[in-house]
Amino acid sequence: MLFHNKLIAWYLQNKRYLPWRETKNPYAIWLSEIILQQTRVAQGLPYFEAFLTTYPTVFDLADAKEDDIMRLWQGLGYYSRARNLHATAKKIAYERNGVFPDNYKDLLTLKGVGEYTAAAIASIAFDQIVPVVDGNVFRVLARIYGITSDISASSTKKEFQLLASELISPNEPATFNQAIMDFGAIQCTPKSPLCHNCPFTNDCVAFQTNQIENLPVKLGKVKVKKRYLDFFIFLDNNKKTLIEQRTQKDIWQQLYQFPIVDRFVDNKIDVHSILQDKYPSIKYENITLLNTEHIIHILSHQKLHIHFWLINTSENIDKGTYWKDLNNFGFPIVIHNFINSLNLKHLTKQ
DNA sequence: AATACGGGGTT
DNA sequence: AACCCAGTATT
Numbered sequence: 001m002l003f004h005n006k007l008i009a010w011y012l013q014n015k016r017y018l019p020w021r022e023t024k025n026p027y028a029i030w031l032s033e034i035i036l037q038q039t040r041v042a043q044g045l046p047y048f049e050a051f052l053t054t055y056p057t058v059f060d061l062a063d064a065k066e067d068d069i070m071r072l073w074q075g076l077g078y079y080s081r082a083r084n085l086h087a088t089a090k091k092i093a094y095e096r097n098g099v100f101p102d103n104y105k106d107l108l109t110l111k112g113v114g115e116y117t118a119a120a121i122a123s124i125a126f127d128q129i130v131p132v133v134d135g136n137v138f139r140v141l142a143r144i145y146g147i148t149s150d151i152s153a154s155s156t157k158k159e160f161q162l163l164a165s166e167l168i169s170p171n172e173p174a175t176f177n178q179a180i181m182d183f184g185a186i187q188c189t190p191k192s193p194l195c196h197n198c199p200f201t202n203d204c205v206a207f208q209t210n211q212i213e214n215l216p217v218k219l220g221k222v223k224v225k226k227r228y229l230d231f232f233i234f235l236d237n238n239k240k241t242l243i244e245q246r247t248q249k250d251i252w253q254q255l256y257q258f259p260i261v262d263r264f265v266d267n268k269i270d271v272h273s274i275l276q277d278k279y280p281s282i283k284y285e286n287i288t289l290l291n292t293e294h295i296i297h298i299l300s301h302q303k304l305h306i307h308f309w310l311i312n313t314s315e316n317i318d319k320g321t322y323w324k325d326l327n328n329f330g331f332p333i334v335i336h337n338f339i340n341s342l343n344l345k346h347l348t349k350q
Numbered sequence: 351a352a353t354a355c356g357g358g359g360t361t
Numbered sequence: 362a363a364c365c366c367a368g369t370a371t372t
Contacts, residue, residue: 033367035367036366036367036368038355038356038365038366038367038368039356039358039366039367039368040358040366041366041367042358043357043359044367076356076357077355077356077357077358078355078357078368079355080355080369080370081355081369084369111370112368112369114368114369114370116367116368116369120367132367134367134368135365135366135367135368153351154351154352155351177367178367181367182367184367185367189360190360190361190364190365190366191360191361191364191365218364218365220352221363250354250355251354251355251356252355252356298357298358299355299356300356300357301353301354301355302355332356333356351372352371352372353371354369354371354372355368355370355371358366359364359365360364360366361362361363361364
């Protein structure tokens with residue numbers, strides 16, 4: 001039996017219900033694919049629903065304020081996706097009358113749309129015969145075909161694209177692509193794959209040679225830098241605080257934060273001199289370290305050690321934001337969670 | 351070709 | 362603690 005027939009047969013019996021599979025609307029499919037980049041279905045699902053409800057069409061998304069998009073994206077990570085999402089929505093809405101490109105090559109020109117996403121949209125929305133190669137496809141094909149190339153090497157992708165292009169069903173490319181990804185997510189999982197009832201065990205090189213644990217081959221480990229962040233939470237008698245937007249090319253671009261001291265060495269900071277230096281006009285009554293233990297927050301390339309300082313002042317912070325309005329802004333999730341953990345009354349009493 | 355970019359779930 | 366997730370853009 002042909003590979004694609006066997007795979008699709010498995011899919012029809014085992015596929016997940018996913019809302020973006022109930023439509024051929026390129027906008028909804030594009031939205032789902034951007035959200036799902038490096039993101040588990042379970043994590044992305046509520047964001048997909050929220051975006052589609054808030055912005056039912058590409059025109060609604062194009063007309064949105066970037067800050068609102070960033071706030072809705074809050075907690076999903078890889079925030080350049082949200083910025084590129086907005087840029088592409090504007091392009092589709094204003095330059096193309098809301099019409100998405102209908103083929104792989106033209107989809108590839110959109111911001112935030114790379115080889116995987118272009119192939120996914122081209123096949124799923126427009127039935128083009130273009131194979132997707134994502135983490136699932138790497139794993140499934142590496143095992144079944146016994147491919148030992150290092151999947152973290154950028155040159156390896158071509159090898160898998162070529163194989164996948166030979167395997168894809170020419171009649172049902174959309175179904176095939178979703179099938180191979182579901183198969184990787186459900187059956188051929190990274191750890192403890194379900195080989196006992198797998199339809200491919202007779203063909204699977206990794207299974208036949210007892211190499212399931214060793215495939216795919218992934219070399220190269222990311223080095224994680226330690227970084228030390230101290231945030232200053234000013235609070236005046238009107239319950240206003242100071243926030244700022246991160247505009248530099250760095251983590252959390254375009255999100256908001258409290259005034260910060262940020263360094264890559266674990267040295268003590270002198271809060272008083274920093275305040276005098278950076279905020280000489282603000283006289284403060286009280287400085288309190290709100291978390292005696294570092295808050296640890298792990299990113300893909302950085303391990304953050306975070307302190308939050310409360311600075312009570314009796315002077316009015318003119319450019320401040322009312323505490324109750326903080327939820328109108330997108331914050332890094334670690335800051336958002338800390339804000340929600342605080343009891344405002346307790347803070348103002350000090 | 352290598353690196354940066356989030357946050358969370360699994361093992 | 363390591364691994365990985367429906368990857369992309371930048372260097």
